[in-house]
Amino acid sequence: MSDVEILKPLKTWSHLAARRRKPSEYEIVSVNLQYNDRPGSAAPYELDPNVFMNRWYVEHRNNSPLKHKDWNSFRDPDELIYRTYCLMQDGQETYVYSLFDQFSAREHDKALTPQWAGTLARLYTPSRYLLHTVQMASAYLAQMAPASTIENCASFQAMDSFRWLSHVAYRTKELEGSFADKGFGKDERHYWEQDAAWQGFRELMEKTLVAYDWAECFVALNLVAKPAIEEGMLRLLGNVGRRNGDLVMSLLADAELIDATRHRRWVAALVKLALETDGNADVIRGWIAKWTPLADAAIDAYASAISESQSAADAAKQATATFRASLGL
Amino acid sequence: MTVLNRLDWYNIARDTNWTPTYVSDKDLFPEELTCAFGLPAEAFEEYDEPYKTTYPEYVKVQREKDAGAYSVKAALERSKMYENASPGWLSVLKLHFGAIARGEYSASSAECRMVRFGRAPGMRNMATFGMMDEIRHSQIQLFFPHQYVSKDRQFDWAFKSYDTNEWAMIAARHFFDDMMVTRGAVGVGMMLTFAFETGFTNMQFLGLAADAAEAGDWSFSSLISSIQTDESRHAQIGGPLVQILVKNGKKAEAQKMVDISIWRAWKLFSILTGPVMDYYTPLEHRKQSFKEFMQEWIVGQFERSLLELGLDKPWFWDDFLREIDEQHHGMHLGVWFWRPTVWWDPAAGVSPAERQWLEEKYPGWNDTWGHCWDVITENALEGNMAKTLPETLPVVCNMCQLPINYTPGPKWTMRDFPLTHAGRDYHFCSEGCRWVFEQEPSRYKDHQSLVDRFLDGQIQPPDLGGALKFMGLSPGEMGDDALKFAWVEEVRADRIKKAS
Ligand SMILES: [Fe+2]
Ligand SMILES: [Fe+2]
Secondary structure (H helix, E strand, O other): OOOOOOOOOOOOHHHHHHOOOOOHHHHHHHOOOOOOOOOOOOOOOOOOOOHHHHHHHHHOOOOOOOOOOHHHOOOOOOOHHHHHHHHHHHHHHHHHHHHHHHHHHOHHHHHHOOEEEEEEHOOOHHHHHHHHHHHHEEEEEHHHHOOOOHHHHHHHHHHHHHHHHHHHHHHHHHHHHHHHOEEEEEEHHHHHHHOHHHHHHHHHHEEEEEEOOHHHHHHHHHHHHHHHHHHHHHHHHHHHHHHHOOOHHHHHHHHHHHHHHHHHHHHHHHHHHHHHOOHHHHHHHHHHHHHHHHHHHHHHHHHHHHHHOHHHHHHHHHHHHHHHHHHOO | OOOOOHHHHHHHHHOOOOOOOOOHHHOOHHHHHHHHOOHHHHHHHHOOOOOOOOOOOOHHHHHHHHHHHHHHHHHHHHHHHHHOOHHHHHHHHHHHHHHHHHHHHHHHHHHHHHHHHOOOHHHHHHHHHHHHHHHHHHHHHHHHOOOOOOOOHHHHHHHHHOOOHHHHHHHHHHHHHHHHOOOOHHHHHHHHHHHHOOOOOHHHHHHHHHHHHHHHHHHHHHHHHHHHHHHHHHHHHHHHHHHHHHHHHOHHHHHHHHHHHHHHHHHHOOOOOHHHHHHHHHHHHHHOOOOHHHHHHHHHHHHHHHHHHHOOOOHHHHHHHHHHHHHHHHHHHHHOOOHHHHOOOOOOOOOHHHHHHHHHHHOOOOOOOHHHHHHHHHHHOOOOOOHHHHOOOOOOOOOOOOOOOOOOOOOOOOEEEEEEEEEEEEEOOHHHHHHHHHHOOHHOOOOOOHHHHHHHHOOOOOOOOHHHHOOOOOOOOOOOOOOOOOHHHHHHHHHHHOOO
16 A cells, blocks of 8 residues: 555645744735746746747846845835735825825915926926836846845836836926926926936936846845935935925925835845845945946936035935945945 | 826826937847847837826726725635535636736736836836736735635645646746747737737636636636736737837738737637636536637637738638637547646536537537547446546647647547757647747747656656656645546436436
């Protein structure tokens, strides 16, 4: 008689069943969802192992200089799933659009000075291009991430970037209604491609978009470029806006920075996980050293256009450095 | 002043193409990741997505949809659907979730490909929603079956399947990986969204939702029809691409991508959806036959949309129309016969009443497939169960990875479709599968089918037991006849009645 064991039903997925703890909804629907990393497979995808995309994933994901034996052990500290993301952001959007509604009822934009309107036309509304590059880069990070729990965070970040860009589009149209002569809705591409204030950010993001190693993309985007954009543009716009009587700008920046703060939580958790492996700290530091000069230059160029004093740029650069310093590198 | 209408600012949000100067356009959009056939960015700037949604609308609508689907599930948790469901219906659920849930997650990565490498801003924004939709589909289709894992070990395969070398999963991965994640952005738009999602997801998600409602599984019915509302939105990413390619002299390239996707989708659905609709779903709950669904959704609607967008019917359309009458019967027979190698319990679906239905829907069934089932039925009546079980592995096609089978009976149509390429012999189930291979052999040539792996010595011991181990199937997971042969007793009773 053979004593073949008949497998019994488990309380959860077999891949989660070994642990004693009951898995959360987050874990049930988020962990180990990718199958292109299954052990023993000839290639990431079930085709010729040498087809272009198989080589691309081997080179830019599997063979990344950043190593970890189990990227799937990563957990989003916010444990966001699709359902809770939509729930949360629907609430946030209700708030933002009620701001737009209230301030428009009070004719907020009519009270802005033409000079500030000109600043917005040159230094705020062209940011839709910049935010779109963040949307694109985040989607690249998502498709190359070595674990679904990382991929989800990057995907939600792409979606958040589209959220911010949508706010810019909305404000562009509103401001065009109040200031027909400032070039709203017309001159943004020109500023983005030509104005000295934007060239640092454009260079930073064009280069980040071709950082095809997944982990270098992560470091360039999430440890360097996004903090620079958030501190050197978004927060600055909010602060300067408030001083110019533009409460919409300042409250909107605050609302968006809630997303940015959440992004930094998963980023910090991922760095922490990476640091479990010897050698990763040096890899990350190397990339930070490579990318930070571009980001600092971008902040300098942008901040000097929006504010006379150098201190604004310095404060922004310092804030990005403080964030990186908090990561235990 | 009032709150702006969304169309006032929608166009601004999709005016985001710029001219890069710090890196080259070629580095920013490599051809293999973009699949633009050498067309410049300007060619894609005419792209106009037919379905327009904004960020705030998306999160609001999706929040409501989720609230609906999850609350139906919560409300029905104690409804005893599981306890009262027919074994065939539970097999439908197991097959569906195992073959689909994590494939949806891979679709999210494919949508990300379009967000990053699409050349039209409207396409990138629509794909951002598509990326989110597919996360939804994977998460919700894992959450729902998870409620059953403690009742039946086979439900573990709603998650586990994609990590295994179970033969149907090799086939599913081979298809989905070819259509979704190994293509450049335009390829994803054409093959996943236009060809596959416009046509075939309707079959699985609307067709099955109808059967589920009939079967009283409201939770599953509301789940998959909710999913299909997302699919029908992001499926529209592909249509404008077809028009742009046709207009810019790339009709042949567009046609080829669509043809490959349709042929391959057909093959997978002949095993995924065909047996489910015509054999597993209890007779009294069948809404339409698989063939009728195919004719309505694929032949009728999809054929029209192909022609409207300036493409032609695929060259294999006649083969395809013939196959929708036949192919899934053979797939069903194969799955049932090799039942220990699948993670669900196939329902034979050939009781006397069911056979009558099959003959009605597929005239000639009794003279062809019916004969095979006669032999199986006789063996089962005599208690000769070993003869109803396999000893070896099926021969599978080097493209679709599915068992090669043909309609038996008087018009025996057995044909092999071999090919020798660069010194290696390949076997295909059909002209269509061989043709797909010939279009781009480098995508497929060094892939090993299950049979190749067997001959390569990867399956040890080299018998069915070794194969089951290789496929990750243990007792408790392996499939068996869904009704434990109760249908054979119906046949016996029928015969006794007729004899007396
Ligand atoms: Fe989907
Ligand atoms: Fe889809």
